[in-house]
Amino acid sequence: MSDDARFGLARTVSLPGPLALDGGARLSPVEIAYETYGTLNADGSNAILICHALTGDHHVASTHPITGKPGWWTRMVGAGKPIDPARHFIICSNVLGSCLGSSGPASKDPGGAPYAMRFPVITIRDMVRAQAMLVDHLGIGTLQAVVGGSMGGMQVLEWAATYPDRVRSAVVIASAARHSAQNIAFHEVGRQAIMADPQWRGGDYYADGKAPTAGLAVARMAAHITYLSEAGLTEKFGRRLQKRDAKSFGFDADFQIESYLRHQGISFVDRFDANSYLYITRAMDYFDLAEEHGGLLANAFKGTNTRFCMVSFDTDWLYPTSESRAVVHALNAAGAAVSFVELSSPFGHDAFLLDVPELNRVVDGFLRAGE
Amino acid sequence: MSDDARFGLARTVSLPGPLALDGGARLSPVEIAYETYGTLNADGSNAILICHALTGDHHVASTHPITGKPGWWTRMVGAGKPIDPARHFIICSNVLGSCLGSSGPASKDPGGAPYAMRFPVITIRDMVRAQAMLVDHLGIGTLQAVVGGSMGGMQVLEWAATYPDRVRSAVVIASAARHSAQNIAFHEVGRQAIMADPQWRGGDYYADGKAPTAGLAVARMAAHITYLSEAGLTEKFGRRLQKRDAKSFGFDADFQIESYLRHQGISFVDRFDANSYLYITRAMDYFDLAEEHGGLLANAFKGTNTRFCMVSFDTDWLYPTSESRAVVHALNAAGAAVSFVELSSPFGHDAFLLDVPELNRVVDGFLRAGE
Known part of the structure; x- marks a missing residue:
């Protein structure tokens, strides 16, 4: 039920x-x-x-x-x-x-x-x-x-x-x-990001639960950009800073768009399997x-x-x-x-x-x- | 000289x-x-x-x-x-x-x-x-x-x-x-790909020469797509297969565009430093x-x-x-x-x-x- x-x-x-x-x-x-x-x-x-x-x-x-x-x-x-x-x-x-x-x-x-x-x-x-x-x-x-x-x-x-x-x-x-x-190119970037993650281990990561989450998050971030329009991104985020008044002159997420993308990547890995991402993108590329x-x-x-x-x-x-x-x-x-x-x-x-x-x-x- | x-x-x-x-x-x-x-x-x-x-x-x-x-x-x-x-x-x-x-x-x-x-x-x-x-x-x-x-x-x-x-x-x-x-979003994907590579080690990878090449290659692949037009990619590669007559039903580079992108990523890491990639993309995003x-x-x-x-x-x-x-x-x-x-x-x-x-x-x- x-x-x-x-x-x-x-x-x-x-x-x-x-x-x-x-x-x-x-x-x-x-x-x-x-x-x-x-x-x-x-x-x-x-x-x-x-x-x-x-x-x-x-x-x-x-x-x-x-x-x-x-x-x-x-x-x-x-x-x-x-x-x-x-x-x-x-x-x-x-x-x-x-x-x-x-x-x-x-x-x-x-x-x-x-x-x-x-x-x-x-x-x-x-x-x-x-x-x-x-x-x-x-x-x-x-x-x-x-x-x-x-x-x-x-x-x-x-x-x-x-x-x-x-x-x-x-x-x-x-x-x-x-x-x-x-389309194929963007999917290939995602697949390479997953496969480059040492935790991917040729796909055999299920036993210990240590999945290639870092690679999958990068794949999701790259894909997510393609789901949005340039104008939409500009309207929603532009160059606005995230919870700060000035640039940090560092590598934290200074811009709202960075913070948003990181969140998209991190939250995705909780609900999706990296190998499934490989298989389904492959099916789409073959279509x-x-x-x-x-x-x-x-x-x-x-x-x-x-x-x-x-x-x-x-x-x-x-x-x-x-x-x-x-x-x-x-x-x-x-x-x-x-x-x-x-x-x-x-x-x-x-x-x-x-x-x-x-x-x-x-x-x-x-x-x-x-x- | x-x-x-x-x-x-x-x-x-x-x-x-x-x-x-x-x-x-x-x-x-x-x-x-x-x-x-x-x-x-x-x-x-x-x-x-x-x-x-x-x-x-x-x-x-x-x-x-x-x-x-x-x-x-x-x-x-x-x-x-x-x-x-x-x-x-x-x-x-x-x-x-x-x-x-x-x-x-x-x-x-x-x-x-x-x-x-x-x-x-x-x-x-x-x-x-x-x-x-x-x-x-x-x-x-x-x-x-x-x-x-x-x-x-x-x-x-x-x-x-x-x-x-x-x-x-x-x-x-x-x-x-x-x-x-x-622009910032694509750069952030590249930076996250580099930083997700365990060989990045907070940037301290110079001593043993084991640089975060896998992450840098993914960053380059993602960026490279943005340098080309959709029509140009279609004309140059389309859906043509790479040195094969039929799909492999595997995860090798079946399509020419996959092979091309992988080559772009792999050859880039020989000539560029991952930390420099972080710093220069940051400078551009700040501009x-x-x-x-x-x-x-x-x-x-x-x-x-x-x-x-x-x-x-x-x-x-x-x-x-x-x-x-x-x-x-x-x-x-x-x-x-x-x-x-x-x-x-x-x-x-x-x-x-x-x-x-x-x-x-x-x-x-x-x-x-x-x-």
């Missing part, structure tokens, strides 16, 4: 599999941690699957078990929100490779030892296959919608491409159909939906009956509007039904998680039109 | 000082490594000072003593180039805080031990004061021009503000009059020319007779055109003579170092008009 049984229902299921992975390995069993909200209606037509981002989890609208913070998408999911347990049966599962209950490098292998770096490298499509196993397990054939931002949006695109008959509506927010060289379909993105959506909603943000430089537009062009070429909007927001990539009322209106209108 | 006596003349001078630093400390002696090219003319009117960037050095147009590579600005300095030893007496000195011969954390303190983190925190203005001491030492009153890109451009602005009567022309390329929150002049940038240039040339690049997101424009507005408000151009280049911030013929034409024309 959930810690937050008033609302969500958090469970873990162990499915026998095997799950055949893109890398050639077969994973068995497949543990999937997930949370549901609301009730499946009689004809099973109101199920919405929400896909989370790199460091997200299944506690989409419930208290996080480690941090005690509210769910990561309470702005989108809840009573009176676009995705509403009163109308929808809402499913969110922790992705394969993560560390909040689903199978990942911190999980035990069949021999009882942590997989660590012996866990197979996975792809976005593997994550989606695991989700499909969960949806089967829940007895649901077709999803009313699959919805996600950032890496969640990649999963939505992959769902639509891999299981077109099981997705009536797809909502892809602040995402892309492939990782750019710059190239066109490549999976003969090099032509439109092929991924040929003959689809899924209706698509694409949203980008004007200050998002990690997954800029041009990436969404490329997907829209491919959908157009495939003759798919697609609505596309670039929203204005000062928040950069993080806008998909933050208070952008226009996003809620767009998603609400799109979902209702398909109901 | 220089290793490259055919052309440049590299020397180190020890000036007694003391140099009064912005942080309150007094540095004595002040070692300055520098290189000169060409001959000072009879009336001492043809001296051009070149200011280098964060990881640059005084070997502006001579072979680097460690890497064996050509000087870092042979595109701008040399026979037939805008800055030409046949016409100019060219001076370039290693900045204070660096590690190529000028006083910095790797230097010996008066007691004979390396300063390490006991070296005083310095500012861009301190670097410029040290350069002024060198120019005095060389018997030069007024410089025909001070020229620099990136951090070099900050020094040029500081020269014009601090010694207006000693700078006839100022050339500021791909730079800014202050460091933004995003805010307006703050030094009552909060109004125009005050920095009040009554100036210096003529200015400002150049930015359209794909430079580290020091975007808006930062140059802010300086131009301040110069206009101060009634200064200024020419400003935004050049088009695919190379991002690094354009100031690369083959951009238009940049050479702009600098050449500007310098000749002032001769």
Whole structure:
């Protein structure tokens, strides 16, 4: 039962599999941690699957078990929100490779030892296959919608491409159909920071609990910059000093932005596993939906009956509007039904998680039109 | 004498000082490594000072003593180039805080031990004061021009503000009059990567030669991404694989961009000191020319007779055109003579170092008009 049984229902299921992975390995069993909200209606037509981002989890609208913070998408999911347990049966599962209950490098292998770096490298499509196993397990054939931002949006695109008959509506927010060289570069910096930490030890750090926290914190700091816009950083922090009147002429966190970033790094390591960070960033870097379909993105959506909603943000430089537009062009070429909007927001990539009322209106209108 | 006596003349001078630093400390002696090219003319009117960037050095147009590579600005300095030893007496000195011969954390303190983190925190203005001491030492009153890109451009602005009567022309390329929150954030990631390396040991790593190379490499990788444009990375690397036909489903450098970044990190640590990286990034983060002049940038240039040339690049997101424009507005408000151009280049911030013929034409024309 959930810690937050008033609302969500958090469970873990162990499915026998095997799950055949893109890398050639077969994973068995497949543990999937997930949370549901609301009730499946009689004809099973109101199920919405929400896909989370790199460091997200299944506690989409419930208290996080480690941090005690509210769910990561309470702005989108809840009573009176676009995705509403009163109308929808809402499913969110922790992705394969993560560390909040689903199978990942911190999980035990069949021999009882942590997989660590012996866990197979996975792809976005593997994550989606695991989700499909969960949806089967829940007895649901077709999803009313699959919805996600950032890496969640990649999963939505992959769902639509891999299981077109099981997705009536797809909502892809602040995402892309492939990782750019710059995206890969930032992830590689994070991975190198983790692997350079002597506590990483080739990934075998679970026994004594001394994880590569310093490296993971640096990885998070670098990534966090990419989630924010330059203008947003200037507005929020500028060159303001942190709890002091003058520069210290030392290496303490003189500036608020330094203090903020250090906090982001330090607090992240309490809730996330460094090896999971390696695996999930790798899956994102490997993602190239066109490549999976003969090099032509439109092929991924040929003959689809899924209706698509694409949203980008004007200050998002990690997954800029041009990436969404490329997907829209491919959908157009495939003759798919697609609505596309670039929203204005000062928040950069993080806008998909933050208070952008226009996003809620767009998603609400799109979902209702398909109901 | 220089290793490259055919052309440049590299020397180190020890000036007694003391140099009064912005942080309150007094540095004595002040070692300055520098290189000169060409001959000072009879009336001492043809001296051009070149200011280098964060990881640059005084070997502006001579072979680097460690890497064996050509000087870092042979595109701008040399026979037939805008800055030409046949016409100019060219001076370039290693900045204070660096590690190529000028006083910095790797230097010996008066007691004979390396300063390490006991070296005083310095500012861009301190670097410029040290350069002024060198120019005095060389018997030069007024410089025909001070020229620099990136951090070099900050020094040029500081020269014009601090010694207006000693700078006839100022050339500021791909730079800014202050460091933004995003600039500070990226530097802070680099500093944290260095300090997280157990080999950093509070900066006291000189005795056994085991430097925090892993942390410094990560810092360099993160910084390097900011020097390039997203479009440039896509054109140069895209998602192309490195010496393989298919993804490895592992954590080797599958993509060319990964391999390239790793190489950038690894090769950097051979030529640069981690503590110097901390000190110089700190100086850059502290830089805010307006703050030094009552909060109004125009005050920095009040009554100036210096003529200015400002150049930015359209794909430079580290020091975007808006930062140059802010300086131009301040110069206009101060009634200064200024020419400003935004050049088009695919190379991002690094354009100031690369083959951009238009940049050479702009600098050449500007310098000749002032001769």
